[in-house]
Amino acid sequence: MPLYIRDDATAELVAQLAKARGLTKQDAVKLAVTAELARGQNEKPLRERIRAWREIHPFPPPTGLKADKGFFDDLSGEP
Structure with missing residues (x-):
């Protein structure tokens, strides 16, 4: 059964792939779909x-520490 591509952009992409790989358009479509x-x-x-x-x-086990602004300030060395 034939396949008719009505979208010009898609037809152009198929033509580019066929040219780049040295294939027919039919083989380019088969290659792309198979891949x-x-x-x-x-x-x-x-x-x-x-x-x-x-x-x-x-995940590591819970430490029970509260992760608030003071906690993160302490980690970054801020007062």
Whole structure:
């Protein structure tokens, strides 16, 4: 089944990719779509990436200190 691209900007992008890679426009579209599908399959959702990172780097235990202006002034050496 043929694919007709009605958007001039998209057609131009396909033509640029085809010229840069030495491909036909059909092969350029196939290359771009295949690459995008592969990229999406290997990507974990952000929630899972953060969960895995948190397992390796857990929050430190609470200290009981109050993080107010005086606390931060003390950290920075201000009076």
